[in-house]
Structure formats: structure tokens, C-alpha cells
Amino acid sequence: MDRAPGLSVRLKLTISYAGFLLVTGILLMAAVLLYYLYFLPDGWLHTPTGNFWIRRDRLLASFGPFIAGVLCFLLVFGLIGGWFLAGRVLAPLHRITHATRVAAGGSLSHRIELPGRADEFHELADTFDAMLARLETHVAAQQRFAANASHELRTPLAITQTLLDVARKDRDADELVDRLHFVNARAIDLTEALLLLSRADQRTFTRGRVDLSLLAEESVETLLPLAEKHGVAVETSGDIAFAAGSPALLLQITTNLLHNAIVHNDRGTVWISTTVGPAFVTLTVENTGERLTQRLVSTLTEPFQRGTERVRRDHAGVGLGLAIVKSITQAHDGTLTLTPRAEGGLRVTVRLPAAP
Incomplete structure (x- = not known):
């Protein structure tokens, strides 16, 4: 200026x-x-x-x-x-x-690091250093996200191009058409997930009173056929838990967590529960499965991190499920905690401010 x-x-x-x-x-x-x-x-x-x-x-x-x-x-x-x-x-x-x-x-890697005792200037310098650190982390995450998104979008497009080239030479292309339909649906799912992630990051939504227990039941009804297909039992429990937020986005949280717990399970059980505290409400989703290391669990909320050694090939997803959950939770001023279960599987806890 x-x-x-x-x-x-x-x-x-x-x-x-x-x-x-x-x-x-x-x-x-x-x-x-x-x-x-x-x-x-x-x-x-x-x-x-x-x-x-x-x-x-x-x-x-x-x-x-x-x-x-x-x-x-x-x-x-x-x-x-x-x-x-x-x-x-x-x-x-x-x-x-x-x-x-x-x-x-x-x-963004430069820091002030002002020496001396605390006063107004030191408080300003420390605040600025903290802002730079957070901004550097955010920019690095955005760069990784852009690189991963480009790679993930390029893969289905390249497959589509190959299938089209083969279909032009093969008159009996029914199998290729089915495969092309699957790849196209995957690309659409990825695009919709990216748009949802962007919407959550921008916090462009209206807040209201939302009962997490009802959202959990709705997600269970929606994904019950998938659970039956995988031989997974789903158990729900808990109290009425009103959170302040967007019904659509909070439903996306419960759906993503439940879907993740089902597809990363092997004829086991999924528990979904809600609890109410003085100022916060909590949604917890636990599932049985393979034992996970803390190092692997700490990376699962990064975009396009699928934990490939434990993902079923028929439901690999687009790698944005938990990233979307994390983004929506942060947009609602909540916290997301992932903990590996000692007996195998994962426990995911979403803590949100209670509705007034």
C-alpha cells in the first residue's frame, strides 16, 4: 500500500x-x-x-x-x-x-527469536513466530495436498484414456465399459471429496443444534448393507448429544467414521457411541481389526493416506475420509483423536462444543 x-x-x-x-x-x-x-x-x-x-x-x-x-x-x-x-x-x-x-x-522459515525478558515487544515477537510456524505448516500441508491431489486425479484419467484406446480396437467392450464406469465413479467421488474438504476448510456453513446420536443412527441405517456384506456387526449406544454445527457436515463425520470402521474390519464389530459433558459432546467410533502402530495412526488424517497394508482392494476409497473428518471437526472448533486399540483396530473420538 x-x-x-x-x-x-x-x-x-x-x-x-x-x-x-x-x-x-x-x-x-x-x-x-x-x-x-x-x-x-x-x-x-x-x-x-x-x-x-x-x-x-x-x-x-x-x-x-x-x-x-x-x-x-x-x-x-x-x-x-x-x-x-x-x-x-x-x-x-x-x-x-x-x-x-x-x-x-x-x-516462512525465518523466525524473530527476540531475546530478553517478557514485555509487549517480546509478546508480539513470540506471537508472530507462532503465526509463522503455523503458516509454514499450513503451506507445506497445502503443497503436499496439491501434489497428492494431482497424482490421484491423474491416475483415473490415465486409466480412462487407456481403456478408451483399447475400446476403439475391441468391438466386444462390455467389460471395458464396466471398468471405465468404475474408474469414472471413483474420479467423481474424489472430486466431491475434494469439494467437501474445501468447504469445511472455508467454514462456509450455518450452525444449528444437531443431535449426534440421531446422526449416528442415520449413518448406521445407510451403511448397514455394507456392514452385512463384510460380516461386520454394528452396535450403537449413548445419550442424546446436541452439538452446535452443520447437520450435513456432522453427518459426513459419522458416515465417514462408520464407513472407515467397516471396510477396515474383518468380520468383527464396530461400536459407535455418544456422551455428553458440561461444555462438550463426544462421538466415539471403535472397530476391531489388525493391530496398528502409533506411527501409522498419526498419518491417517493426512490427505490420501490409506494405510495400504490394511485396506481391502474392493473398498480402497479415495484416501480423504479421515482428512475430511479432521477438517470438519476443526471447522466446528472441536478435536479429533485417533488411538490404536491394544487388541487390534482403531478408536476415533470426536469432541465438539455442546449446543447452548
Whole structure:
């Protein structure tokens, strides 16, 4: 933004310091002058040590140049001292400004790391460093997301191109058409998941009172055929739990978690429950399955992380299920916790603010 040039903050502080010192000197000199005018007698002054003749007019005549000299000294001293003090005070601000310009140039890894004890400048510097760290992490995640999304979208498009080339040479293309339909549906699912993830990140939704227990039951009814196909038993329990949020997005959370628990299961059980606390409501989805390491679990909420060693090939998904759950949860000011079960499987806990 172009701005008209003006006085620097250091110069303004210098003028302020010098002005304050000059005003203080004027008040002090005025007090002395008032004493000479109203309290000092004119004529003979009798004291125990002797008598003095005082001529008030001569004192005032000699006092004027003295006052002028003192005030000039105070002005010069105030300007020099104020310039030095302002420079010392504003030194951390110059360091913060430099870091801001470096960050604006694209170097998000730069940090201020202002030394010294806590004060307003150090609080600003620490806040700015925290913002840069969070921004750097966010940009890195977006870059990984863009790279992964490009790869994931390129794969079905390349398969589609290959199938079309084969279909042009083969008249009996029924199997190829079915395969092409599957690949196209997968690409559509991926695109819709990306749009949903973008919508959740932007927080463009209206909040209302949503009962998580009803959403859990709705998700169970929707995915019951899939659970029966995999031989998975689904058990629901819990209390009525009203959260503040979007019904559609919160339904997406329960559906994604339940779908994930079913397809990553082997004729086991899925438990879905809701609990109510003083300020938060909790949705918990647990499933049996293979034992998972904490290292693997910590990566499952990253986009396009499928945990390939435990995914069924017929329901591999697009790798965005838990990433969408994490994004929606954060957009609702909630927390998402993934914990591997000791006996095998995964426990996912979503904690959301309770509706007023």
C-alpha cells in the first residue's frame, strides 16, 4: 500500500521526550520565578548572620537569561537523549519489521527469536513466530495436498484414456465399459471429496443444534448393507448429544467414521457411541481389526493416506475420509483423536462444543 511519507516513530518519540523535559523545566523555572515575585522580600533582609539588601528588579533581570540558557540546554539534551532512548526502545520493532519483510518475500522459515525478558515487544515477537510456524505448516500441508491431489486425479484419467484406446480396437467392450464406469465413479467421488474438504476448510456453513446420536443412527441405517456384506456387526449406544454445527457436515463425520470402521474390519464389530459433558459432546467410533502402530495412526488424517497394508482392494476409497473428518471437526472448533486399540483396530473420538 502506497502511503504519503511522514515522521518516523523514533522522531516522534524523540520530540515527545524533549517536549516533556522542556515543559518540566519551564514549570520548574516558573515556580522559582513565582517565589522571587511573591515570597522574596524587596529591600533589607535581616538574618541572624547579617543583613542583606535585595533588589528584586535586578534579580529578575539576571534571572531571564539564566532561564533561557537552562531551557536551551534542556531542549538539546532532550533531543539527543530522546533520540538515543527511542532507538533503544524501538530496536525490537526494527527486528520484527525485518522478519515481516522476509516472510512477505516467501521465507516462512525465518523466525524473530527476540531475546530478553517478557514485555509487549517480546509478546508480539513470540506471537508472530507462532503465526509463522503455523503458516509454514499450513503451506507445506497445502503443497503436499496439491501434489497428492494431482497424482490421484491423474491416475483415473490415465486409466480412462487407456481403456478408451483399447475400446476403439475391441468391438466386444462390455467389460471395458464396466471398468471405465468404475474408474469414472471413483474420479467423481474424489472430486466431491475434494469439494467437501474445501468447504469445511472455508467454514462456509450455518450452525444449528444437531443431535449426534440421531446422526449416528442415520449413518448406521445407510451403511448397514455394507456392514452385512463384510460380516461386520454394528452396535450403537449413548445419550442424546446436541452439538452446535452443520447437520450435513456432522453427518459426513459419522458416515465417514462408520464407513472407515467397516471396510477396515474383518468380520468383527464396530461400536459407535455418544456422551455428553458440561461444555462438550463426544462421538466415539471403535472397530476391531489388525493391530496398528502409533506411527501409522498419526498419518491417517493426512490427505490420501490409506494405510495400504490394511485396506481391502474392493473398498480402497479415495484416501480423504479421515482428512475430511479432521477438517470438519476443526471447522466446528472441536478435536479429533485417533488411538490404536491394544487388541487390534482403531478408536476415533470426536469432541465438539455442546449446543447452548
